[in-house]
Amino acid sequence: MQRFSCPFCGPRDETEFFYGGEAGNERPEPAENISPVRWAQYLHMEKNEKGRAREIWVHLTCGEFFVMERDTVTHEIFKTEAFHGERT
Amino acid sequence: MTARRLDSTSEQSSAESLSFTFDGRTLKGRAGDTVASALLANGVRILGRSFKYHRPRGLWGAGAEEPNAIVDITYAGQRTPNSRATAIALQDGMEVRSVNTSPDAEKDRYGLLDRFSQFLPAGFYYKTFLWPDWHLFEPRIRAMAGLGHLDPATQPEADCPQRSAHCDLLVIGAGPAGLAAARAAAQEGRDVLLADEQDQPGGSLLHRGGVIEGQPAGQWISESLELLDGHGATRLASTTAYGIYDHNLVCLWERRRGQPDRLWRVRPQQIVIATGAIERPLVFNNNDRPGVMSADSALLYLRRHDILVGQKIVIATNNDTAYPVASALAEAGAEVVLADLRPEAQAALPDNVEVRMETSVQAVEGKASVEGVLLNGQRHEADCLLVAGGFTPSVHLHCQAKGRLHYREDILAFVPDEPVAGTSVTGAANGAFDLASVLEQGHAVGSTKGNAPQASECLSSYGIQPAWPNPKAQGRQWIDFQNDVTVKDVALAARENYRSVEHLKRYTTLGMATDQGKTSNMNGLAAMAAISGRTIPEVGTTTYRPPYVPVPLPVIAGRRRGELFSPMRRLVLENEHRAADAAFREYGPWLRPAFYGKGKPEDEIQREARQARQTVGLFDGSPLGKVEVMGPDAAALMDFNSYNTLSTLKPGRVRYGFMLNEDGVVYDDGVVLRLAEDHFIVSCSSGHVPGVVMRLEEWRQDRFDPARVVIHNSTPQWATLTTTGPRARDLIAALGLDLDLSDEARPHMSFANARYQGTPIRVARVSFTGDRSYEISIPASRAKELWAHMRKEGDKLEATLLGTEGLMILRAEKGFIVAGKDTDGYTLPMDLGMSGPRKKRTGEYVGKRSLFTEEAERSDRPALVGLTVDDDTPLATGAHAVEDGPKGLRSLGFVTSSYWSPTLERPIALALVDSGRQRIGETIEIYHLGTRQRAKVTSPCAFDPEGERLYA
Ligand SMILES: [Zn+2]
Secondary structure, eight states: OOEEEETTTEEEEGGGEEEEEETTOOOOOOGGGOOHHHHHHHHHOOOOOSSEEEEEEEETTTTEEEEEEEETTTOOEEEEEEOOSOOO | OOOEETTOSHHHHTTOOEEEEETTEEEEEOTTOBHHHHHHHTTOOOOEEOTTTOOEEOOOOSSTTOSSOEEEEEETTEEEEEEEGGGSBOOTTOEEEESSOSBOSSSBGGGGGGGGGGGSOTTHHHHHTTSSOHHHHHHHHHHHHOOSOOOGGGOOOSOOOEEEEEEEEEEEOOSHHHHHHHHHHHHTTOOEEEEOSSSSTTTTHHHHOOEETTEEHHHHHHHHHHHHHHTTOEEESSEEEEEEEGGGEEEEEEOOSSSOOEEEEEEEEEEEEOOOEEEOOOOOBTTTSTTEEEHHHHHHHHHHHOEEOOSEEEEEESSTTHHHHHHHHHHTTOEEEEEEOSSOOSSOOOTTEEEEETOOEEEEEOSSSOOEEEETTEEEEOSEEEEEOOEEEOOHHHHHTTOOEEEETTTTEEEEOSOOTTEEEOGGGGTOOSHHHHHHHHHHHHOSSSOOOOEESSOOOOOOOOOOOOTTOOSOBEEETTTTEEHHHHHHHHHTTOOSHHHHHHHHOTTOTTTTTTTTHHHHHHHHHHHHTOOHHHHOOOOOOSOSSOOOHHHHHTTOSHHHHSOOEEOTTHHHHHHTTEEEEEETTEEEEEEESSSOHHHHHHHHHHHHHHSOEEEEOTTSOOEEEESTTHHHHHHHHOSSOOTTOOTTBEEEEEEEOTTSOEEEEEEEEEEETTEEEEEOOGGGHHHHHHHHHHHHHHHSOTTSOEEEEOGGGEEEEEEESTTHHHHHHTTTOSOOOOTTTSOTTEEEEEEETTEEEEEEEOOSSSSOEEEEEEEGGGHHHHHHHHHHHHHHTTOEEOOHHHHHHHHHHTTOOOTTTSOOTTOOGGGGTOOHHHHHOOSOOTTTGGGGSTTTTOTTOEEEEEEEOSSSOOOOTTOEEEEEETTEEEEEEEEEEEEEETTTTEEEEEEEEETTGGGTTOEEEEEETTEEEEEEEEOSOOSOTTOGGGGO
16 A cells, blocks of 8 residues: 655555646636647546656545655655645 | 374373364364364375365475465354465364365365366366357356355454554564564664564474574574563564555454454565575476475474374485485484485485485375385385475565566575565575575664674585476376466467466466465476476566465455445434334435335335425435535635536525536536625535535635635535425424515525524525425534424424435426436536526636537437326336337437326336437337337426426
8 A cells, every 4th residue: 555645644545545637737728719639638638657747636634635746657756745826 | 194193192192182173074183283283193184176176185385385285164153265274273173174175075076077187278168168158157167166165154253453553674474584683673772573474483493493593493582582572572473464565565464363363554664574485396297196295394294293294205305405304204203215316415414314316206106195106217115205396485575565586596596686675585585595694684684783693503505406397207297286287288388379477377377376376386487498498587477466375355354344344424313214214225325214104115205205295395405515615716616616607696595506527527416505705505416525525625726726715514514404395384484483484585596594493594495396495404413303393393284204215206207307317427518408508608617618519519419308108107217218220229318217206197207318309299219128118208397397386
């Protein structure tokens, strides 16, 4: 079982967390100006990075969303950080 | 094999105080016995039958690697199937049953299968039973094949506790390497947890002996344990580390006497893998006969259990470790021939042993036991054949932690490469087979200070020479005892191009089953190497995965079962509902009254639905979502989150609408109450409360200033008690609330705050039934009084209690949806007839762009419709609307809800049908389980389409 570090609560078992998608997948707006292809990219085309990835996770027990950088192969965690007002 | 307990003097035989049965026969054993040692001491030869050919099999080893002695154990009313007899401590009153035998191990009726073995090669079942359909044959084949049996009457109580632990150093294995590591670390003040799978610590020292720091091994073990205890180390015996998982979580299975087993989840700073090595067989004709045993295990049974495994013993070896075994057995009174295939040995030649160099075994004679051994072509009489094929380091945990291996030619074994971060592998598991280097390695991983314990008077040479399976040799040479894989099967796999070691495993089943090839893998891949002209490292090993040994499921499940696994959510009024004869059912996580009364469920449900339309129904809607959204940006968040605009809602008013996913699909429907400019309550579906909270939180934190809007889920704090029906207002009026209930003051889709006997309440006029309805939300702690009062006033109005099932009928009559039941993973809001926001809204909201795709704008999209039938047979929920197409029947959609309406006195149904709205008035066909029924497409609302009853 992996151990993630919530920026607010500290290290906890992975069962307390939920994956929230890849970081940096900005929502294309306004809808009127967005091509179907661009919208489909936003909805479906995850990069699915092998190796170092930047992801959004939520700590279910405290409810905070945060950014985690980790290796999707070795499961090494590089860092976790709170949203700092950035729209990731 | 004529194994016997040595010290069976009259005094000692009173030590045989434990009584147990094997296949119904009563036998005696002594404290300290394993089931295996007790059976051995009783001279029981055949302990089971092999998996595929039902060949008789006897004891091979003495530990976790045991491939043959697999038994079902019934003790204290609980049966544990597929246990290794070598790993179970004998208890008085144990019932031991051999597996894969019928009626018992001695006389097995499927034994004749072995005679047909040439017709049952690897892959036989795959090839033969392919036509016409494997599933026709599967049940019979499985019934014949399986190992142990489960018995519901003796299943263990699943109350195994689980513990989480942290430590500086977790040492796995309390042999010489593990003890040296633990000592060194503990003396440095590190917090040590030492786990060993045997019932007493010491590992190989317990039978191999030796002198450490000038003391006999036994004394050094005791001293080490005292030292560890003095430093506060935790010691666990009979505890197997069966898996290393992500981020170095180690799971331990602790077997306790008189108490349920226990699971440990340990998070150590550092893991020391000191798991030793396992002796592997030599491969020759009929090398699987009962009486062919591991030489190292024979020494163990002698030293630890006083059992001499045979009287006329042949030991076949390719290395020096057999020499002390020969010596010890001869000293214990056996006649021993040591057949060494090498030209010379470094070990001291044992006394009273006939040593034959350059001698190997070609075959074993005898069926149910060893009667003779063919040595360099000459028959030699024997009752037991011990084989010493060299040791295979137990690298499982290292590999589970994603460690790599390399092959060492000098010891003919795979050993760990660089250790994985946070782990170290030491001792025999690391390829060190002599006591001095084992102690040195162990000490080094425990501490960088001090000196390693010094060993003397022990074997220091190994000198192994290859003795791998010979693909050209005659006869049936067994590689995998448990799964009946021979050298010929490996050759067949190679011929059919299953040459990758992973393919070899799946095709022949080599290394599968409960032992996972602990004794067979090396010989298997050596055979494949020889057959396919590759080296052993080129063939490589299969992937090691947890668990190292089979772990009973109750241990893994622990107490996380039933309500402790998935807690039932209970209504605050559950007792009141029970007193009113409620029949409870699970709705998502909630336990709710489905209906009330003791009659037939259909009748009670119909009665409730009918009467609620006539007078008034009382419904406990407490699980209904009450998610508060507060703050200056609350309205903006609500607008973004919802399909419908909510910023224009006036305080005191209620609006119905949808929440969409980003793909435009309807996620939930429900009403929103606006308490104040900056305060909303989202009354989402009961089942969607956690999801709605999460999506609101996600957008709040990702898109808004989290300081300007907050989300609070107050669902459990409030009970919501609902009245619906023509007399609903009379009932509310009778409660004595200080509230104007006139339609002018309190129109449909409005709410008001009020007090009930001093307690703040919220009364909302919303309707899920189409009738005039009022929902009273009251702090859960005061719900009882209000409910009792409502019941009392209700009695005067001929009210009915309304369960969830009755409510479902009422809402379906009106064509009101249940999100997820009357919608599926494709349903867009327009499909449900709600197109306004899509056309009118200018701002962004979740899912907006997806409502303007080609797919969303298709003219033949499904739509929610009603269905009526001519006769009195309700349609089946899930039945398909069909039409005949060029390729046969084509589905147009399906029935989502279907009921008998007691008010309309006819069946009603809702369905999602392609081009549904254009079809209103048409008759379509509904297909269900081979029958067809005609149905007319209508609008979803079957009852009171004008909505007059809301004000009736
Ligand atoms: Zn947290």
